[in-house]
Every structure is written in C-alpha cells, then in structure tokens.
Amino acid sequence: MLPIVDTHQHLWDLSQFTLPWLESDGVEMLRKDHLMRDYLETSANANVARTVYMEVDVAPADRLAEAQFVTELCRRDDNPMAGAVIGGRPGEVGFREYISQFKNNHFIKGVRQVLHVPDTAPGYSLNADFVKGVQYLGELDMIFDLCLRPGELADAVGLVNQCPETYFILDHCGNADPNIINGDVPHDPENPFSHSKEQWQDDMSTLGEHEQVICKISGIVARAPEGWGAETLAATINHCLDSFGPDRVVFGGDWPVCTMGATFTAWVQALREIISNRPEEEQQKLLADNADRIYGLI
Secondary structure, three states: OOOEEEEEEOOEOOOOOOOHHHHOOOOHHHOOOEOHHHHHHHOOOOOEEEEEEEOOOOOHHHHHHHHHHHHHHHHOOOOOEEEEEEEOOOOOOOHHHHHHOOOOOOOEEEEEOOOOOOOOOOOHHHOHHHHHHHHHHHHOOOEEEEOOOHHHHHHHHHHHHHOOOOEEEEOHHHHOOHHHHOOOOOOOOOOOOOOOHHHHHHHHHHHHOOOOEEEEEOOHHHHOOOOOOHHHHHHHHHHHHHHHOOOOEEEOOOEOHHHHOOOHHHHHHHHHHHOOOOOHHHHHHHHHHHHHHHHOOO
16 A cells, blocks of 8 residues: 655644634534544554644644644654644734744745635735745745635636745645535535636646646545545546646645544545556655655655
C-alpha cells in the first residue's frame, strides 16, 4: 500500500484553545477535543508517513500559541507531524510583523485565512492590503492556502494573477459540492456554498493553468450524502487531477471535519479506488511525493 502524506491534519484541545466557529450550527459533532493520539488511532490503517498541520481558526488571541504548539509537535519524534500551516490575516495591520517572526522556523510552511465565513464578503481577497500580505508570503517563501466559497473561485484567479511569486494551495477541490458535479443536486443560487457545475469546472481549469497553484484533494467527502461511494466523489476528483496535472496535486485528510461525511479510513479507501486506474507513479505523487517536495518535508 502506497504511503500517504496528509497535508490537512487538524488538531484541537479545547482546554488550550478557543475555536469560535465550533459554536455555529451544524458542527455539534466536532465540539470535543481532537488530539494527536486520536488521529493516530483513526489513521492507523492508512499508512500515513507524515502530516502537515492545518490551522483551525482559533481565536485571534490564540494564534501565536497555536503556532508554538504545532512547532513543538513537529520537533518531537513521537508523531508524524513534519510541518504546519498556521492562521493569519494577510490584510490586517501587523501581519508582516506577525509572520516575519516565523521566517527562520522551517516547520512553518505557510498561512491560511478561511475566506468563506459569513463576515468575509465576496471579493475580500482582492483588497489591496490583502494582496500585499499574500505577496509578502512569497517573499518569505511561504505558501498561502486558498479556502473560499466555490462560487468565488474567480476571486482566487484574480489574487493568483497579482501574486506571481507566491505559491498557493487550493483547499478541498475548490470546496466543490460533489453532488452538484454529479448532477444529483441542482445549483441553489440562494445558498452561498452552492455553485454551478460549469462555473466550478471552468474556474478550476483556469486555476490549473497557473503553475504556482496546487490543488489539495480534500474536504469534499464531508459533503457526501448518506450511502455515498467512491463514484460519488470520482467526477470531482478526476476533474481536479486532470486540470492540475500529476505534479500539482496533494492529498488532505481534513480529519476530523471529514467525519461529517465519512471516517478517515473510508475517505482514504475511496480515493485509492478512484485513482487506481492511473499510473502508480501518479498515484504516489498525489499521495506523498508532491507534498514532500512542495512543503520540503524530507
């Protein structure tokens, strides 16, 4: 079984960090601690070799402590964490000073700001200050993770065009709804997380033309319906793989958020099934080699 590098590993200890978004409706099942020992247990049969921590949108006062916490985990040899993407706000005053303190920390690989929260307006990522902050990440040789509403992928294109020296990771297949891509569910214009099949496909193809954008095959299983199977996710995943090519795709487990749709093991098994007809070299690149190279893990 080919090894995996999981580039989207969440962890949180609610006695240590505050996650305001956990009070939102619909995420009740996630309102408990999710610790490294829990991850090791749930991923035991998946052949995970290394992981990259993904920030969990802690309260602003906790961001520095979160970065220090994951840096310490990366230094230890009792877990697979080899790097981390931390939280930050590229458009806010003080961002340069905040992120510059990590420029010599080789475990900190990049920054993410979730852009699909209700209080972040469409187009925010194209604000001049935000663009400058993301450009600065490129100067520091750090990655920016793009996580935005699927109907706003054109904003991602606009941001990428203004930041030619910054590498981007597009999270969760552009937050596609696999049920829409399959044609099982219609586009609902009233739902901010809905999108049309054609719009998503076109925007993903456009993003795939940019050499500094990498697509993370992750997240979509959380939106899978009851009774889902590999075929539910296949059209979405295959379009991403074809749009970005074998050298610019990485795997992300998105645990524990993935458990809203499936276990970690079921998600990995489905992905392995979907890619089984592709050359083994391409499978190995998606599952591990690309991540090791892009994040500089080994």
